[in-house]
Amino acid sequence: MEHLLNILIKSIFVENVIFAFFLGMCSFLAVSKKVKTAFGLGLAVIFVMILTTPLNYLILTYMLKEGALSWVHPSLATVDLTFLGFILFISTIAGAVQLVEMVVEKFTPTLYNALGIFLPLITVNCSILGASLFMQEREYNFAETAVFSVGAGIGFFLAIVLLAAIRERLRYSRIPEPLQGLGIAMIITGLMGMAFLSFSGIQL
Amino acid sequence: MSVETATAPSKPEVKREPLFSKKNRKVLRDPLDDNNPITVQILGICSALAVTVQVKPALIMAVGVMFVTAFSNLIIALIRDSIPSRIRMIVQLVVVALLVTLVDQLLKAYMYDISKKLSVFVGLIITNCIVMGRLEAFAMAQKPWPSFLDGVGNGLGYGIILVVVSIFRELLGAGSLLGYKIVPQWAYEMGYVNNGLMVLPPAALFIIGIYIWWQRGRNRKLINAS
Numbered sequence: 001m002e003h004l005l006n007i008l009i010k011s012i013f014v015e016n017v018i019f020a021f022f023l024g025m026c027s028f029l030a031v032s033k034k035v036k037t038a039f040g041l042g043l044a045v046i047f048v049m050i051l052t053t054p055l056n057y058l059i060l061t062y063m064l065k066e067g068a069l070s071w072v073h074p075s076l077a078t079v080d081l082t083f084l085g086f087i088l089f090i091s092t093i094a095g096a097v098q099l100v101e102m103v104v105e106k107f108t109p110t111l112y113n114a115l116g117i118f119l120p121l122i123t124v125n126c127s128i129l130g131a132s133l134f135m136q137e138r139e140y141n142f143a144e145t146a147v148f149s150v151g152a153g154i155g156f157f158l159a160i161v162l163l164a165a166i167r168e169r170l171r172y173s174r175i176p177e178p179l180q181g182l183g184i185a186m187i188i189t190g191l192m193g194m195a196f197l198s199f200s201g202i203q204l
Numbered sequence: 205m206s207v208e209t210a211t212a213p214s215k216p217e218v219k220r221e222p223l224f225s226k227k228n229r230k231v232l233r234d235p236l237d238d239n240n241p242i243t244v245q246i247l248g249i250c251s252a253l254a255v256t257v258q259v260k261p262a263l264i265m266a267v268g269v270m271f272v273t274a275f276s277n278l279i280i281a282l283i284r285d286s287i288p289s290r291i292r293m294i295v296q297l298v299v300v301a302l303l304v305t306l307v308d309q310l311l312k313a314y315m316y317d318i319s320k321k322l323s324v325f326v327g328l329i330i331t332n333c334i335v336m337g338r339l340e341a342f343a344m345a346q347k348p349w350p351s352f353l354d355g356v357g358n359g360l361g362y363g364i365i366l367v368v369v370s371i372f373r374e375l376l377g378a379g380s381l382l383g384y385k386i387v388p389q390w391a392y393e394m395g396y397v398n399n400g401l402m403v404l405p406p407a408a409l410f411i412i413g414i415y416i417w418w419q420r421g422r423n424r425k426l427i428n429a430s
Binding site (some may be wrong): 094185 | 243246247248249251252253254256293294297298301302304305308309324327328330331332333336397405406407408409410412413414416417418419420421426
């Protein structure tokens with residue numbers, strides 16, 4: 001139990017997808033102009049993350065790993081399909097995003113309009129695929145994968161809402177003209193990353 | 205992310221244009237500076253920052269991305285008329301995933317230590333927004349050859365930023381370039397200390413932020429780009 005809690009805290013704060021790995025920076029910078037849209041995108045990312053990472057874990061364990069297919073037929077025990085990982089992972093993610101898109105469009109059209117192009121672009125949000133690949137690289141088991149995906153999603157949500165809040169305040173400050181917009185957003189993300197570095201070393 | 209929509213030329217072209225006509229040269233050169241994928245289009249920042257602690261992985265990554273953008277643009281431009289627009293995302297992703305798998309397997313076979321260092325970031329080329337962004341904005345509406353050039357150009361533009369950032373980070377953070385010591389030993393004896401911040405993730409953001417500042421200060425028409 002403590003071990004799982006540790007993974008959760010670690011994936012939210014210490015190894016935050018944005019500040020430690022820069023995953024999902026594109027939408028992070030582009031959708032963080034207003035807190036409200038940032039909030040919506042953050043929630044969508046959490047949802048897709050929780051849906052896809054455990055699903056990809058199951059695909060990896062029961063279809064791709066060496067010997068994973070032995071439940072179909074014993075003669076398939078030596079088949080190793082890990083190299084197909086990228087293609088299957090990204091297809092799962094694309095499918096899940098399509099699903100989320102339909103649900104959001106049906107139930108909250110305002111949020112759907114606010115998110116606009118960025119909802120389909122969650123498919124290519126690096127943090128989602130990144131979570132699946134980290135799950136594969138670190139060889140998590142199912143419970144760990146589930147906890148890790150929740151943590152990574154919350155980490156992204158936290159980061160994008162925080163940055164959006166800061167950027168809303170920035171409108172009232174005097175920034176040199178060439179630095180406005182993207183430039184200052186980058187530097188602020190760096191400063192926030194430094195703040196998050198202070199979490200490193202936390203162990204439960 | 206700013207995605208400009210390229211419109212397809214409506215009338216069929218009568219004259220064959222030379223391989224490196226003025227227009228094609230512009231397609232190749234624009235992404236290097238005025239329309240740089242990272243600093244102007246805000247595409248593909250994700251992986252650009254994570255692999256730039258040292259110059260060598262950054263170079264390999266840049267070559268890998270260039271390969272994928274160029275050939276995915278080419279393939280999609282070749283089959284663009286036969287893709288139903290509803291499922292184009294998935295078709296594009298499969299093509300890209302195929303090319304990335306190729307790069308990943310090649311790296312694992314011939315450069316295992318670099319492949320370990322890049323870890324998940326090779327796989328993340330799939331979701332690198334540059335690839336998808338260029339496919340959507342350019343290759344879906346253009347002929348194969350300009351699309352190929354556009355891919356090469358954007359890959360190069362991405363590579364330039366990667367190399368610039370990694371040069372700063374490796375030189376200031378470890379005192380070396382491509383693994384060779386640049387800062388002499390006597391400098392350390394006189395009290396020079398490597399800047400530990402440069403090795404940490406936030407440094408990459410600062411360097412790109414300052415690069416954008418410099419670029420937009422020099423070329424003021426980019427200021428309202430995003």
